[in-house]
Amino acid sequence: MRSGRTGYLLLLPGLLWLLLFFVVPFYSLVATSLYDPAGSDFRGYEMTYRFGNYLDAVTDYWRPLVRSLMYGAAATAVCLVLGYVLAYAIAFKAGRWKNLMLVLVIAPFFTSFLVRTLSWKLILADDGVVVDVLQTLQVLGDDGRLLATPVAVVAGLAYNFLPFMVLPLYASLDKIDHRLIEASSDLYAHPVVGFFKVTWPLSLPGVVAGTLLTFIPSVGDYINAELLGSPNQRMIGGVIQSLFTDANDYPAAAALSVILMVLIVVMVLAYVRRAGTEELL
Amino acid sequence: MASTRAGLSRRTVLRGAGTAAFAGLSVAALKLPFFEVSGAQQDPAACRAGDVSEQERRLVISNWPGYIDPKRKETSTFQVFQQQTGITVDYTDDVNDNAEFYAKVRNQLGSCQPIDRDLVMLTDWMAARMIGLGWTQPFDRAKVPNLHANLIEPLRNRQWDPDLEFHAPWQTGLTGLAYNAAKTGEVRSFSELLTRSDLKGKITLLTEMRDTMGFMLRVVGADPRDFTQDQWDDAIEELRKVVSDGQVRAFTGNDYTQDLAAGNIVACEAWSGDIIQLQFENPDIKFVTPEEGLSLWSDNMIVPNGATHQANAEAWIDYYYDPEVAARLAAWVNYICPVEGAREAMEKIDPSLVDNKLIFPDAESLADTFDLMPLDDRQTIAYERDWSDVIGG
Numbered sequence: 001m002r003s004g005r006t007g008y009l010l011l012l013p014g015l016l017w018l019l020l021f022f023v024v025p026f027y028s029l030v031a032t033s034l035y036d037p038a039g040s041d042f043r044g045y046e047m048t049y050r051f052g053n054y055l056d057a058v059t060d061y062w063r064p065l066v067r068s069l070m071y072g073a074a075a076t077a078v079c080l081v082l083g084y085v086l087a088y089a090i091a092f093k094a095g096r097w098k099n100l101m102l103v104l105v106i107a108p109f110f111t112s113f114l115v116r117t118l119s120w121k122l123i124l125a126d127d128g129v130v131v132d133v134l135q136t137l138q139v140l141g142d143d144g145r146l147l148a149t150p151v152a153v154v155a156g157l158a159y160n161f162l163p164f165m166v167l168p169l170y171a172s173l174d175k176i177d178h179r180l181i182e183a184s185s186d187l188y189a190h191p192v193v194g195f196f197k198v199t200w201p202l203s204l205p206g207v208v209a210g211t212l213l214t215f216i217p218s219v220g221d222y223i224n225a226e227l228l229g230s231p232n233q234r235m236i237g238g239v240i241q242s243l244f245t246d247a248n249d250y251p252a253a254a255a256l257s258v259i260l261m262v263l264i265v266v267m268v269l270a271y272v273r274r275a276g277t278e279e280l281l
Numbered sequence: 282m283a284s285t286r287a288g289l290s291r292r293t294v295l296r297g298a299g300t301a302a303f304a305g306l307s308v309a310a311l312k313l314p315f316f317e318v319s320g321a322q323q324d325p326a327a328c329r330a331g332d333v334s335e336q337e338r339r340l341v342i343s344n345w346p347g348y349i350d351p352k353r354k355e356t357s358t359f360q361v362f363q364q365q366t367g368i369t370v371d372y373t374d375d376v377n378d379n380a381e382f383y384a385k386v387r388n389q390l391g392s393c394q395p396i397d398r399d400l401v402m403l404t405d406w407m408a409a410r411m412i413g414l415g416w417t418q419p420f421d422r423a424k425v426p427n428l429h430a431n432l433i434e435p436l437r438n439r440q441w442d443p444d445l446e447f448h449a450p451w452q453t454g455l456t457g458l459a460y461n462a463a464k465t466g467e468v469r470s471f472s473e474l475l476t477r478s479d480l481k482g483k484i485t486l487l488t489e490m491r492d493t494m495g496f497m498l499r500v501v502g503a504d505p506r507d508f509t510q511d512q513w514d515d516a517i518e519e520l521r522k523v524v525s526d527g528q529v530r531a532f533t534g535n536d537y538t539q540d541l542a543a544g545n546i547v548a549c550e551a552w553s554g555d556i557i558q559l560q561f562e563n564p565d566i567k568f569v570t571p572e573e574g575l576s577l578w579s580d581n582m583i584v585p586n587g588a589t590h591q592a593n594a595e596a597w598i599d600y601y602y603d604p605e606v607a608a609r610l611a612a613w614v615n616y617i618c619p620v621e622g623a624r625e626a627m628e629k630i631d632p633s634l635v636d637n638k639l640i641f642p643d644a645e646s647l648a649d650t651f652d653l654m655p656l657d658d659r660q661t662i663a664y665e666r667d668w669s670d671v672i673g674g
Contacts, residue, residue, distance in 0.1 A: 040658040040659060040661075040662055041320075041321050041387070041391070041414075041658065042320055042321060042322050042413075042414065042658040043320045043322070043658070044319040044320035044321070060670065121539075121543075121545075122543075125543055125544075125545055126544060126545045127543070127544045127545075143482075145482065147530075147545060148482065148530045148531060229531075230482075230527075230529070230530050230531050231524050231529065231531065231532060231671070231672050232524070232525070232527065234672075239669070242665075242669040242672075243666070243669065244384075245380040245381060245383075245384055246380050246490075246665050246668075246669055247661075247662055247665035247666045247668075247669055248661070248662060248665070249662050249665070249666055252666075
């Protein structure tokens with residue numbers, strides 16, 4: 001009985017934190033999204049419960065919304081392929097280099113997010129090595145370029161969020177009991193079959209955690225699109241930011257923020273349910 | 282078994298919390314305050330603070346980075362001001378972006394609270410907005426005689442504060458075109474920049490709506506100082522077309538300078554001050570007065586409501602409108618000097634800069650300058666939305 005109460009008391013700081021820094025701001029955000037859009041900073045805003053703000057926001061900005069989801073999904077897919085190979089190598093093949101390799105995975109975090117993203121401008125520059133090589137190989141046309149294209153934005157996203165994929169994958173793969181894999185080969189399973197029947201299913205919790213940790217921040221990210229893309233690659237985060245600070249159109253910006261949040265939560269719930277790893281929640 | 286139970290109970294707790302939060306939200310939506318935003322307009326007379334300039338020889342200034350001469354150097358204008366007046370200046374360069382600064386001070390100034398600054402430098406449109414909101418204090422005309430005597434002609438009679446009651450230009454700049462002569466032929470006009478096929482994907486425009494749209498209005502034959510809704514729609518449509526054709530690579534702030542230097546772009550809309558800096562390293566970079574004219578803008582000194590050292594701020598303004606002081610500052614910051622007579626004073630300081638048209642533009646290049654007409658609050662929202670929709674694809 002007493003230990004039960006201690007548990008709730010221990011929850012208290014966390015709950016207060018959540019109340020103060022999530023529930024209250026979220027409430028304010030939802031309230032703002034229902035203001036009469038005829039208001040302004042000069043004359044103030046009236047609460048008119050205008051749910052039409054949501055419809056307007058979707059009608060005006062479905063394009064960057066869809067684009068953000070697509071770029072997020074593409075970056076997540078790239079991260080999954082690259083991250084799985086890397087995490088597999090670290091977990092099963094790295095031996096005593098394991099810890100060093102893990103440190104190297106997070107090493108880029110020692111520099112700032114902005115600097116890391118800006119350095120991609122150098123790598124992908126029009127006169128840079130990458131573009132030159134691709135032009136020589138005829139992959140890109142003579143006046144082709146990578147900067148200011150979706151490729152650059154997705155590359156930037158994938159690069160910046162790769163560690164969020166690698167670490168949970170590694171944690172899952174590292175836990176796998178090697179005897180299970182041995183058993184599969186004892187039972188004459190081809191290594192490839194063994195991988196898909198044993199290793200992959202056992203690593204699923206890592207896959208789910210990794211994809212969520214990559215997908216969610218990359219959909220909302222706008223720095224990569226802003227620095228590496230052109231206006232035609234602008235993502236929803238950039239739109240919300242400019243509606244808030246430049247246009248001072250608070251109701252539209254708030255409605256768009258809520259839509260993005262709800263969209264992500266719904267997609268994540270559907271995904272987790274399908275992936276069947278409910279213990280993650 | 283144990284772990285299943287733990288999982289279950291955790292989920293139950295989460296669900297419970299979710300339901301409670303939702304229920305709370307629904308009740309709150311009916312009963313609680315809505316964080317309703319009341320109007321931010323204030324009356325400067327009511328938000329005036331007592332001036333303690335006499336007793337407290339201090340002055341708190343917020344400015345953009347790189348906009349003053351070295352503060353520690355004995356002979357810098359900044360040091361000399363402190364020595365002459367006995368005023369200690371608390372100078373911060375924390376203005377990086379007009380909209381961002383607005384967001385930072387909005388809650389205080391919008392409710393008549395002080396922002397603990399005596400002087401802030403903001404670009405025309407933001408200064409105009411703050412003056413319109415009644416967030417700034419009028420100057421005591423008798424304390425800033427140099428301002429009224431020495432401000433250059435093109436910056437007088439701005440529509441939003443024609444009598445210089447509330448603002449004094451700090452530094453001024455021109456927005457025009459720049460190109461890299463090593464990579465492309467001369468670019469003479471804004472419409473050329475937007476239509477020449479060899480420039481496709483190799484140009485940038487500025488994210489400052491008032492600069493870029495001023496040019497777009499000129500391109501469609503309208504007057505940026507006085508245009509109609511239809512003309513605005515034409516201009517924005519024209520820009521939308523150019524952007525979706527892929528002509529424009531990006532909309533940028535100051536960072537276009539890196540792309541121009543690196544060769545990622547070959548021509549762009551540009552600020553005169555940046556181009557002077559670039560030319561020191563790369564003489565191939567050229568600044569052009571486009572056929573559509575030049576956009577002329579200033580960053581202006583304003584005294585926010587609640588400032589407690591207004592007289593000290595006015596002493597600062599008057600000091601910097603002395604032509605010799607202005608020339609010494611201009612020799613350092615390389616922007617256009619808004620002070621009449623500074624050019625003559627420059628002869629003694631650095632003769633090599635006297636003929637630099639990007640610091641002391643001649644009457645001819647200033648003959649065709651424009652700025653965007655002041656917008657009311659509804660226009661601002663509508664136009665900024667049009668703008669951000671276009672630059673956001």
